[in-house]
Amino acid sequence: MTDGLTEYRIVDIIDEIAMGPFGSNIKAECFVESGVPVFNGSNLTGFSTNDNALRFVTAEKAKELGNAIAKRGDVVVTHRGTLGQIAYIPDDSAYDQYVISQSQFRVRLNTEICLPEYLVYYFHTPEGQWKILSNKTQTGVPALGRPTSTFKKLIIPLPGSVVQKKVVTLLDSIQRKIGLNNRINGYLLELATIRFEQELANGESVFxxxxxxxxxxxxxxxxxxxxxxxxxxxxxxxxxxxxxxxxxxxxxxxxxxxxxxxxxxxxxxxxxxxxxxxxxxxxxxxxxxxxxxxxxxx
The missing domain is CATH 3.90.220.20 (DNA methylase specificity domains)
Structure with missing residues (x-):
C-alpha cells in the first residue's frame, strides 16, 4: 500500500469475465427489429455505454449466447478493432441487458472492492490505457493477445470505497457538464448549418x-x-x-x-x-x- 492506495490484480476484484460470442453464433440473419440490443464499437466511445444505432436479436437468441449477456454495472472492453475502448453500462441505460459483440469482453466487478465507474475512469488515464494496450498484437487487425487472461493479470491501484465514491461523484458531475456542452454545441451546429444552407441558396458567392x-x-x-x-x-x-x-x-x-x-x-x-x-x-x-x-x- 502506498499513499492510501492498495494494488490489486484485476482477477482479485472481479466476479465474472467473459468473451463475446463467436462470429458464427451471431450472423446478419439473426438481427430483428426489436428485442435484446447488441453492442458494437460505437456504443463504447465514452466512459459509459450509449444506446445509439443498436441492433437487436430475439430473447431466445440472446439466451443461447449465455455468457455474452452484459447487465447494468458491467464493464465492456474492446479487444479487437478500436483498442482502448472501455465503458460501463450505467444504471439509467435504456435496456437492462445487452449482448456484447464478438470483438468485446465483459467484466462484472466485486463492487465492495472496486466501483465499475472508478475502474473505467482509471483505464481512460494514460497509465490505464498503456496497461490495456501493452499486450496488443503488431500485425493484422489491431487486437489484444489472449484478452481476458491478460486483462485479469493487470494491476490497478485502488483507494478505499469512500474515496472511490467521491472521485466518481466528481468526475460524473464533470461528464454531465461536458454532455450538456456537447448538446449545446449540437444545437449551435444545427443553427450554423441552417444559416450556411440559406447562404448557399442565395447563390451570392461560389468558391x-x-x-x-x-x-x-x-x-x-x-x-x-x-x-x-x-x-x-x-x-x-x-x-x-x-x-x-x-x-x-x-x-x-x-x-x-x-x-x-x-x-x-x-x-x-x-x-x-x-x-x-x-x-x-x-x-x-x-x-x-x-x-x-x-x-x-x-
Missing amino acids: KFSELVELEDSKRVPLNSRDRETRKGPYPYYGATSIMDYVDDYLFDGVRVLLGEDGTVIREDGRPVLQYVWGEVLGQQSCPYLEIKVGLFA
Whole structure:
C-alpha cells in the first residue's frame, strides 16, 4: 500500500469475465427489429455505454449466447478493432441487458472492492490505457493477445470505497457538464448549418473547395505502434476516426478539420467521418488535415 492506495490484480476484484460470442453464433440473419440490443464499437466511445444505432436479436437468441449477456454495472472492453475502448453500462441505460459483440469482453466487478465507474475512469488515464494496450498484437487487425487472461493479470491501484465514491461523484458531475456542452454545441451546429444552407441558396458567392481550405496532407508523419511506444508524450496522435495515442512532439498548432480516408470512415447515415481538432496535435497517414481559410467566411 502506498499513499492510501492498495494494488490489486484485476482477477482479485472481479466476479465474472467473459468473451463475446463467436462470429458464427451471431450472423446478419439473426438481427430483428426489436428485442435484446447488441453492442458494437460505437456504443463504447465514452466512459459509459450509449444506446445509439443498436441492433437487436430475439430473447431466445440472446439466451443461447449465455455468457455474452452484459447487465447494468458491467464493464465492456474492446479487444479487437478500436483498442482502448472501455465503458460501463450505467444504471439509467435504456435496456437492462445487452449482448456484447464478438470483438468485446465483459467484466462484472466485486463492487465492495472496486466501483465499475472508478475502474473505467482509471483505464481512460494514460497509465490505464498503456496497461490495456501493452499486450496488443503488431500485425493484422489491431487486437489484444489472449484478452481476458491478460486483462485479469493487470494491476490497478485502488483507494478505499469512500474515496472511490467521491472521485466518481466528481468526475460524473464533470461528464454531465461536458454532455450538456456537447448538446449545446449540437444545437449551435444545427443553427450554423441552417444559416450556411440559406447562404448557399442565395447563390451570392461560389468558391472552389481549394479556395476555402489548405490541404496539409504532405505534412503528416506516419508512426506505427512500435514508433509510438518509444515516443510517449502529451500530444494527441490522431487516426482516421479518433485519437490513437499520445506522443512526444506535434506538427500542427491551431484549428484543423480531419477527414478520414482509410478504414471505417463512413458513418451509418452515409456521411464522412470528420474530426474538429485544435491545439498542438500530430496526425497519421490515414487522416488528411485541412486548414480552414477563415478569412473567406468573415
